[in-house]
Amino acid sequence: MTFLVELLIAAFLIMSGIFGFVGSFGMIKLKDPMSRLHAPTKATTLGVGGVLLASIAHSVLLEGKLSMHELLITLFLFLTAPITALFIAKWHIHRHEKPQDLPDAGEDELWATHAVEQVEDVPDHSTN
Amino acid sequence: MIKLLHRIFPHPHLSFLLTLVWVLLANNGSLNSLVFGLILGIIIPFITQPYWPDRPKLRNWPMVAEYMLVVLWDIVVANITVARIILFKRDDARQPNWICVPLELRTPEAITVLAGTITMTPGTVSCDLSAQGHNLLVHCLDAPDPEAVRDQIKQRYERRLKEIFE
Numbered sequence: 001m002t003f004l005v006e007l008l009i010a011a012f013l014i015m016s017g018i019f020g021f022v023g024s025f026g027m028i029k030l031k032d033p034m035s036r037l038h039a040p041t042k043a044t045t046l047g048v049g050g051v052l053l054a055s056i057a058h059s060v061l062l063e064g065k066l067s068m069h070e071l072l073i074t075l076f077l078f079l080t081a082p083i084t085a086l087f088i089a090k091w092h093i094h095r096h097e098k099p100q101d102l103p104d105a106g107e108d109e110l111w112a113t114h115a116v117e118q119v120e121d122v123p124d125h126s127t128n
Numbered sequence: 129m130i131k132l133l134h135r136i137f138p139h140p141h142l143s144f145l146l147t148l149v150w151v152l153l154a155n156n157g158s159l160n161s162l163v164f165g166l167i168l169g170i171i172i173p174f175i176t177q178p179y180w181p182d183r184p185k186l187r188n189w190p191m192v193a194e195y196m197l198v199v200l201w202d203i204v205v206a207n208i209t210v211a212r213i214i215l216f217k218r219d220d221a222r223q224p225n226w227i228c229v230p231l232e233l234r235t236p237e238a239i240t241v242l243a244g245t246i247t248m249t250p251g252t253v254s255c256d257l258s259a260q261g262h263n264l265l266v267h268c269l270d271a272p273d274p275e276a277v278r279d280q281i282k283q284r285y286e287r288r289l290k291e292i293f294e
Contacts, residue, residue, distance in 0.1 A: 019207060026214040030269075035224050037253055038210065038269045045248060046207040068152045075149075082247035082254070089255035089267065102265065103228040105258040115259035 005061045009054045016050025023047055033092055041085050048077060136170060138177050141186075143169035188291050195288045202249045202284070210250040213270050225271040226255075227278050229264040233286060238293035239264070245285050252277065 026039035052070040059067035093102070093113045105111050137143050143166075150165030186192060213222065233239050239261065243254040246266055256265040271277050 019211060022211045022214055029214060029219060030222075031219055032224060034253075034255075034267050035222075035269055037267070038250060039214075041247055041250060041253060045203050045250060049203075067155060069155050072149065072152045078244070078248060082244040085247045085253050086243070086255070089253060093256055093265075103226050105228065105265075106230060106263045107260075110259045111256040111265055112259055112261075113256050 002062070005057070008061075009057050012050045012054035012057065016047050016054070019045075019050065020047035033096070034089070037085055037088055037092075041081055045081075049074065137173070139173040139180065142173045145169075146172055186292055187294075191288055191292050195285075195292065198284060198288070199245055199249065206250045210269060213251075217270070222270045223272050225268045225274050227266050227268060227271065227274040229266055229278050229281055229286075231262055231264055231286070232282075233289060233294065234261075235293045236261075238289045241293075242281075242285055242289055246281060252281070 023039045027036055030036050030039065052073055056067060056070050059065060090113050093111065099110060099114045102111060147162070147165035147169040150168055151161050154161035154165075231239060231242075233242060239257070243257075243264060246252050246254040246264070251269045253267045254264055255267050257263070258265070266277075266281070268274065268277055
């Protein structure tokens with residue numbers, strides 16, 4: 001029985017290792033910066049998820065006590081990872097993309113990152 | 129009575145969530161941490177009340193559960209797909225692409241959840257919102273057919289979020 005449990009935990013750990021490796025390998029292999037952004041968002045899902053499942057299984061099945069920290073880690077990751085990705089993406093658009101290179105934004109004409117530069121609502125502090 | 133309850137718990141969901149998070153953080157399920165979690169769950173919503181002028185109403189609870197299951201399943205499937213793209217597809221055969229997803233959602237909270245979901249399901253990252261918030265800019269790792277990706281996002285996620293939030 002203990003052997004089966006250990007096998008299960010090991011399987012989760014190996015799975016997370018593989019996906020973590022693939023995520024990092026993607027950073028080297030992919031050439032353009034926007035595609036590279038896909039790698040870190042991936043390592044946080046199945047890669048970290050595997051470690052967390054292994055940790056839950058270890059504490060419940062081997063130590064015999066329920067541990068719920070892992071659920072919180074998942075929750076916080078799901079909250080923070082998209083925001084980090086959005087910030088990096090916005091930076092990239094701001095510095096490296098022209099409005100005409102992006103797809104048409106429909107009735108709004110511009111994407112928000114570009115719109116900030118155009119609309120003159122930035123207070124001018126140079127005069128006073 | 130209801131009024132008093134409403135004053136103590138201006139945001140019942142937030143109070144519940146804070147208590148739950150505190151109990152999970154303490155990680156022992158004792159009465160001690162439950163009581164302290166409840167105290168936090170009462171004080172924090174009360175203090176932050178002015179910052180929440182209106183809150184989203186969740187209409188369809190079974191749909192919330194369905195949405196979470198669909199997203200979890202998609203994360204697993206899409207991870208494997210993307211791992212295969214990274215490992216076995218030559219880099220110049222890959223077709224990275226920007227796509228524009230026209231939004232039917234208007235609630236800011238719903239758009240936030242949709243953008244987060246798009247980023248967490250690997251292969252797509254939501255990058256920007258259009259100036260007035262009517263379109264979402266999404267970058268795809270490998271999209272030979274951008275229309276199919278857009279339709280899938282609208283079909284799988286936006287339709288469900290519309291039922292939950294609006």
